[in-house]
Ligand code: FES
């Protein structure tokens with residue numbers, strides 16, 4: 001069954017017809033030609049498809065498009081609408097990627113994670129959940145662990161997210 | 172070989188040229204090639220381990236709205252060449268392993284294609300399968316050679332006699348698991364067959380080599396290579412699994428030929444990759460070491476048992492590094508294979524060296540323990556004067572320098588050798604070391620073209636950048652070879668429209684393509700001098716390197732790990748992992764560090780997590796996704812550093828550079844396992860280092 005929905009993708013209003021089984025990821029990639037989010041597993045296990053949905057990071061492969069009528073979606077491409085986002089700058093400066101396939105998801109995830117930390121949300125490694133979380137390496141690594149990178153750029157990703165966090169990377 | 176190139180741009184820390192596109196997600200991978208109205212191809216996989224398809228009822232599937240075609244062994248095009256059984260898709264009813272392709276659906280949307288694939292009803296004759304690898308099998312056989320052409324067995328002196336008389340010996344069996352490459356980008360192809368002018372096939376494919384892929388596909392379909400174009404601007408990781416075309420590429424082409432003019436997209440699912448995209452065989456390594464009391468080895472031997480598929484042989488060269496690593500007068504290496512009803516094993520990052528430096532490097536640690544000798548010192552004491560395999564000197568060999576520099580950086584000097592005595596809170600802590608090695612290779616042929624126009628130089632070559640940084644490093648080489656600034660050079664890769672290049676494999680890419688670029692630059696300057704006219708153009712190809720007849724060539728390294736094991740739960744953490752490498756000239760420290768760190772991270776992943784678990788009852792990998800096949804995540808990596816020593820080697824190639832894509836994964840797992848022993852006193856000889864094993868609960 002098909003359904004017609006409206007999404008705002010990277011600032012542009014788009015109407016699109018989707019199969020009710022179409023994921024947000026496939027709606028973006030296959031129906032709207034927005035290929036910035038990647039499909040690494042299609043099962044919510046790798047993070048490559050991470051986008052910001054109404055400002056929060058989500059796995060677009062686990063999100064049914066039909067349920068998101070009217071939603072606002074920001075991809076890594078959209079983050080760079082006015083020049084590279086501080087997180088993207090930091091990824092470039094720290095060479096926090098190799099093949100680049102996980103990278104749009106890492107970037108969106110990092111933006112989401114920095115925002116969550118700025119709101120005071122604790123993670124599994126936060127010792128004092130009442131205090132303002134301090135973004136040390138362990139905190140960042142924990143918060144970024146939903147995004148796999150087979151090229152093994154993790155050490156650099158943590159450097160980059162830490163640097164972006166210092167520069168107010170949530171933007 | 173051309174004379175050494177003077178480094179001006181080579182060695183500079185330059186940012187990746189494709190970085191700005193990659194951080195936005197604008198780099199175009201195969202599955203997102205912009206094409207009009209593509210069809211989607213979904214695969215139907217065999218649900219038996221061996222036998223034959225007896226019937227396929229595709230009526231319900233075909234009737235589904237949006238289904239364009241169902242491809243089956245009965246109706247599919249006959250291929251011109253079916254010699255490579257892995258690639259002979261839909262050519263017979265036979266099933267050789269569980270998960271093999273038995274049908275495929277083409278549909279207007281991805282959702283319909285998937286649904287239709289589920290609706291294809293297949294019946295089978297089940298002949299029963301055999302997927303159990305064991306060194307005790309009575310049908311192990313001796314392959315003619317091991318990948319990519321090394322002798323299967325080597326013997327020198329008398330290992331048995333040395334073992335019988337030496338004062339100290341180690342005789343142990345070590346195992347490595349089955350591993351799947353799992354690049355983050357699943358294998359994918361966008362394919363289109365155009366019938367005009369005798370027919371032309373375009374494949375936008377995720378591959379480590381556009382020209383090798385073209386050659387294979389042209390052969391399989393009986394096409395002239397010029398009827399096939401393969402394009403691949405970006406690869407989302409390969410690690411060997413995109414080094415040779417797997418069945419998905421042939422199926423994508425076959426599907427496209429069934430619907431002339433329509434583009435077809437075929438991306439393997441993550442689960443399908445565990446049956447169709449290659450993997451590393453599990454290995455069983457029986458090690459023998461004999462030594463004098465001063466640590467000098469009198470014998471070293473490795474006897475390897477591993478698996479291959481019944482339909483196509485791949486013999487991983489696991490015993491090969493033992494041939495050249497340490498001095499010992501008595502030596503033996505052997506390989507035996509079990510041919511099973513399993514998918515075809517293939518290349519995975521550092522085939523041979525990666526598994527083959529696990530057993531020996533843990534055995535050496537056990538020897539150091541018995542001798543009461545420092546494991547760094549033991550390795551230094553067995554440093555050979557020449558390559559023990561060929562008798563040739565090494566063009567450069569700085570293993571000892573790596574061990575010493577690593578020990579210094581790591582703070583090894585004050586190490587108390589006793590195991591199981593350091594407890595920090597709930598954690599037992601220890602340190603370990605292992606050596607790394609990877610041969611320095613170049614492929615026999617590759618060509619580059621240099622063209623000058625509008626004040627800029629454009630170099631074209633069908634090379635690949637899998638994330639290695641070649642699209643950034645090749646311009647550095649070209650700039651120095653031409654004697655211009657790197658900013659004046661563009662390098663275009665990843666297209667068979669460019670001159671023919673070798674596969675990105677064996678850590679040979681930069682050496683091979685760089686050598687071709689140096690030759691092309693030389694030819695260009697010979698022909699046009701320093702002031703070329705617009706549209707000046709010249710080609711050059713890699714030339715044989717006479718130095719390979721005189722020298723053995725390898726990169727070396729040393730890895731140091733600190734491991735913390737939770738005393739109650741057995742949880743294993745690796746707070747520190749340092750690698751020091753000697754790999755000739757480092758052409759770009761930024762991308763090189765990422766490659767080495769990436770290799771070490773994959774080695775850490777192999778040490779702690781990775782194992783493909785085959786259910787012998789069904790014959791397939793049961794943990795066939797990223798939730799259950801664990802790879803290292805961000806939180807697994809703490810203080811992980813790669814360093815190198817300044818190594819000058821004028822013999823390897825005009826750039827003086829050795830390959831660095833694979834050495835980082837070599838030795839890591841042994842360093843971690845050795846550190847875990849030092850932490851706990853429990854010697855784990857089977858990977859991965861899971862908590863049941865480190866607690867000593869299971870073998
Ligand atoms: S593709 Fe969505 S988590 Fe992997």
Ligand code: FES
Nearest residue numbers: 098102149150151
């Ligand atoms: S950069 Fe290749 S998977 Fe992360």
